[in-house]
Amino acid sequence: MCRIVIRDMDQFGVCVVDNFLGYKRGMSVLDEVTGMYTKGVFKDGQLVSNKVKNDLKTIRGDQITWIDGKDDSCKNIGMLISQVDSIILRANKMANNGKIGRYNINGRTKAMVACYPGHGTHYVKHVDNPNRDGRCITAIYYLNRDWNIQQNGGLLRIFPEGWQDKVADIEPFFDRILFFWSDRRNPHEVQPAFKTRYAITLWYFDSSERQEACRRHQVEAQSTVSNNASLTRGATGDC
Numbered sequence: 211m212c213r214i215v216i217r218d219m220d221q222f223g224v225c226v227v228d229n230f231l232g233y234k235r236g237m238s239v240l241d242e243v244t245g246m247y248t249k250g251v252f253k254d255g256q257l258v259s260n261k262v263k264n265d266l267k268t269i270r271g272d273q274i275t276w277i278d279g280k281d282d283s284c285k286n287i288g289m290l291i292s293q294v295d296s297i298i299l300r301a302n303k304m305a306n307n308g309k310i311g312r313y314n315i316n317g318r319t320k321a322m323v324a325c326y327p328g329h330g331t332h333y334v335k336h337v338d339n340p341n342r343d344g345r346c347i348t349a350i351y352y353l354n355r356d357w358n359i360q361q362n363g364g365l366l367r368i369f370p371e372g373w374q375d376k377v378a379d380i381e382p383f384f385d386r387i388l389f390f391w392s393d394r395r396n397p398h399e400v401q402p403a404f405k406t407r408y409a410i411t412l413w414y415f416d417s418s419e420r421q422e423a424c425r426r427h428q429v430e431a432q433s434t435v436s437n438n439a440s441l442t443r444g445a446t447g448d449c
């Protein structure tokens with residue numbers, strides 16, 4: 211499995227793996243997430259950037275919550291996280307001299323559980339890590355059973371740099387996991403979704419880029435009030 215991830219990330223910068231956990235374990239994660247949603251744990255998605263038109267609502271319709279997967283109420287999300295960790299860390303060791311791409315991965319954010327309520331909510335085209343905040347790989351696990359793109363929308367479209375005008379269209383199918391480089395190589399958008407759409411995202415840190423970002427962050431924090439609108443809470447991890 212992690213050979214596939216290394217090969218696809220080296221070749222395309224994007225990798226899709228289906229049947230990642232298998233039906234039973236996939237369903238245990240979905241049940242945990244839908245349980246959280248009905249309990250109203252999710253809050254309105256935060257802004258990704260602050261250059262918005264006067265109507266802030268149009269920027270993103272997803273609702274999110276951050277989970278570390280350690281407590282008992284989300285032990286299945288915790289199981290998913292440890293599965294992804296082991297793939298990434300094995301790939302990190304196995305790739306050429308212990309690096310996947312040019313990265314040495316030594317940490318990650320918490321898991322961000324996102325839900326698009328499905329009233330035509332979308333996510334504007336963006337880059338996850340445009341300014342070297344340390345995040346190098348985005349991993350997204352999808353939980354949507356019987357998803358039909360024509361009726362339900364919610365396609366993730368990636369515009370990989372260097373693919374000319376070709377795009378990567380990813381359907382958010384149940385038990386599918388997607389990896390892609392988090393930086394400017396992979397601008398992406400979520401097209402309007404017309405059915406509740408769940409995804410769990412993890413961002414993995416490259417040790418040196420992260421260290422550099424934290425150093426810069428401390429300098430900034432000393433000189434000005436640090437404007438963390440551009441860095442989503444939880445994605446920053448702890449510097």
Ligand SMILES: Cc1cc(NC(=O)CCC(=O)O)nc(C)c1Br
Pocket residue numbers: 258274322324333336337338339350366382398399400409442445
């Ligand atoms: C909070 C946050 C969410 C996302 N999500 C997606 O790009 C959607 C992926 C999908 O659900 O297919 N991206 C960023 C840069 C931030 Br920050």
Ligand SMILES: [Fe+3]
Pocket residue numbers: 336337338398
């Ligand atoms: Fe994104």
